[in-house]
Amino acid sequence: MDAAEALVFASVLAVIVVSLLSNALVLICFAYSPEIRKQAPGLLNANLTLCNLLLTVANMPLTLGALASRAQPGGDALCRAAGFLETLLSTNAMLSMAALSIDRWLAVVFPLRYHSKMRRRDAALVLGYTWAHSLGFSAAAGGLSWLGYHRLYAACTLGAPPRGRAQFAVFSVLFHSFTFLLSFVVLCVAYLKVLKVARFHCRRIDVITMQTLVLLVDIHPSVRQRCLEERRRRRQRATRKISTFIGTFMLCFAPYVITRIVELFPAVPISPxxxxxxxxxxxxxxACDPFVYSLLRHQYRKTCGDIADRLLKRRRSSNESGPGPQGRGAALPGAQ
Incomplete structure (x- = not known):
């Protein structure tokens, strides 16, 4: 294993560890908090987290084994099953991110009608479509025997057959267009509309703030400076969040999807x-999604704090009620 392979191996191992811990923590928060469970975004987040967790458990270890052994991990049947899961779960995860962006758009653009437009039943219908969409492409690839071990990616995934490369090329273009490209367009349209509304509200707040500062002539310069700094932070906060949603999606998925499209042209060499x-x-x-969509939000941070407090109180109470010297003496009859 050379230096580049060792670096990729270590990166995949780190991704597995972080993804397991962070996605498991999101599911624990979902199971613990009734407030998260009763909201439509909580259901969408749980579906995205479940897809990521299953992908981490079922597919990433096989890639880790392939990188270590430089060979196909397991038999053909195992690799075909893992390729089916990889196609199903990655497609579902992308569509879940698009669904979350639509949810944010409805919450920001239609705040008064949001709860009537996005209920748990509506979220369940959206998730039903994401699973049907993902299952359709995965079943088509499995039925046409286009799933197996791909040496270029050291993974069990979609692969071009020796024959019928033209059909596989058409399928690949359609698959990535209706998964990656569709999700990217929905993300951009929804979050840019959210950013437009957020900037409009920031301008309104800025006008009120400046009018207040003008009226308060005797205000202390430090207070005025803090108000101006808060105005700048408020402007940057929405842009930073939108950039994180779209940027992580492109940074993580775009190189792989572009490589899959370039691979359709045999004359173009691609380094393993x-x-x-x-x-x-x-x-x-x-590994990024739990932090981008869940754990950095106030509701999930509060739930994590409540879980930690409950565990600490339970441990403290068990220690205090344990059999200490005084406790044993007090428990014995006639000890006095």
């Missing part, structure tokens, strides 16, 4: 190191 690295980048989205 780059193929494995692009696959690692696609896997890394499973």
């Amino acid at each position: 190191h780059w193929g494995a690295l692009s696959k690692c980048l696609a896997y890394s989205k499973a």
Whole structure:
């Protein structure tokens, strides 16, 4: 194993560890908090987290084994099943991110009618479509025997057959157009509309703030400076969040998808190191999503704090009620 392969191996291993811990924590928060469970975004987040967790458990270890042994991990049947899961779960995860962007758009653009437009039933219908969409492409690829071990990516995934490359090329273009490209367009349209509304509200707040500062002539300069700094932070906060949603999606998925499209042209050489690295980048989205969509939000941070407090109180109470010297003496009859 050379230096580049060792770097990719270590990266995949780190992604597995972070993804397991972070996605498991999101599911624990979902199971613990009734407030998260009763909201439509909580259901969408749980579906995205479940897809990422299953992808981490079922597919990433096989890629890790392939990188270590430089050979196909397991038999053909196992690799075909893993390729089916990889196609199903990655497609579902992309569509879930698009659904979350639509949810944010409805919440920001239609705040008064949001709860009537996006209920748990509506979220369940959206998730039903994402699973049907993902299952359709995965079943088509499996039925046409286009799933198996791909040496370029060191993974069990879609692969071009020796015959019928033209059909596989058409399928690949349609598949990536209706998964990656569709999700990217929905993300951009929804979040740019959210950013437009957020900037409009920021301008209104800025006008009120400046009018207040003008009226308060005797205000202390430090207070005035803090108000101006808060105005700048408010302007940057929305842009930073939108950039994170769209930027992580493109950074993680775009290199892999572009490589899959370039691979359709046999005359273009692709380095195996780059193929494995692009696959690692696609896997890394499973480790980023819990922080981008869940754990950095106030509701999830509060739930994590409540869980930690409950565990600490339970441990403290068990220690205090344990059999200490005084406790044993007090428990014995006639000890006095």
